[in-house]
Amino acid sequence: MKCALVHHTGTMIRFTTSQLPQLPRSDTDVTVALGRRTVNGRFHLHPANPYIAGPEIVRWIKARIPFGGVEQAWIDYEGRQAFRLTLGTGHTTRYRATMVAMSPAEAWKALRAILDEAEGAPPKQRRQRYARIARDPRLSSLLKRCFGATCQVEACTLLTGIPSRFHARCTEVHHLEAIARGGRSTPYNLVVICANHHRLVHRDPSARVTAVGPNRVEIETQAGLVVIRRNISKLT
Ligand SMILES: [Zn+2]
Numbered sequence: 001m002k003c004a005l006v007h008h009t010g011t012m013i014r015f016t017t018s019q020l021p022q023l024p025r026s027d028t029d030v031t032v033a034l035g036r037r038t039v040n041g042r043f044h045l046h047p048a049n050p051y052i053a054g055p056e057i058v059r060w061i062k063a064r065i066p067f068g069g070v071e072q073a074w075i076d077y078e079g080r081q082a083f084r085l086t087l088g089t090g091h092t093t094r095y096r097a098t099m100v101a102m103s104p105a106e107a108w109k110a111l112r113a114i115l116d117e118a119e120g121a122p123p124k125q126r127r128q129r130y131a132r133i134a135r136d137p138r139l140s141s142l143l144k145r146c147f148g149a150t151c152q153v154e155a156c157t158l159l160t161g162i163p164s165r166f167h168a169r170c171t172e173v174h175h176l177e178a179i180a181r182g183g184r185s186t187p188y189n190l191v192v193i194c195a196n197h198h199r200l201v202h203r204d205p206s207a208r209v210t211a212v213g214p215n216r217v218e219i220e221t222q223a224g225l226v227v228i229r230r231n232i233s234k235l236t
């Protein structure tokens, strides 16, 4: 059994069993690829807390591989290596999780799964789930993968001169309706813009969103009308 997905955040890796209805909700079988070899195992998940912390999986890997023998591990998502864990050396359980080799179509699908999970929660928990998604670093990396790591502001040239492989770190995810005002972390409420446009919008107390559509968003600012072009049709 391949690993069901792994939802990773900066500090947490989550094996969800929701995509594997045939499995009991309390356990998940896991395959972790370590270089040319694979390690199989079973995590026992407590039904009330179906999360596996990153350090826990690192400890699990290290317990099965000779000391110091592993620096990187890959986590499969739907049969492909999708997340790379860079492990600290020795006994440390430090690690860094990076999403790799995911096409825009796969990113849309993964994003959809995250959002569906939040939307499917009972009303009382839904708000809490969205709040958690909003803090999830996966959200921004998936959105950037979907939309391309580029500023969606029409005619923005602020990334010109920066090599494209650095664009992801120069772009940010902005909530059109702030979380504090009840805005949700859904694609409809999110745009990917460059750090400069993000600052322009946030430092302008009079900035206001005047139009929101699936393909076009307008924000009035002191610096003029900011027009954002996007395409969320794949997700709706
Ligand atoms: Zn923002």
Ligand SMILES: [Zn+2]
Pocket: 151, 152, 153, 156, 157, 158, 193, 194, 195, 196, 197
């Ligand atoms: Zn921009």
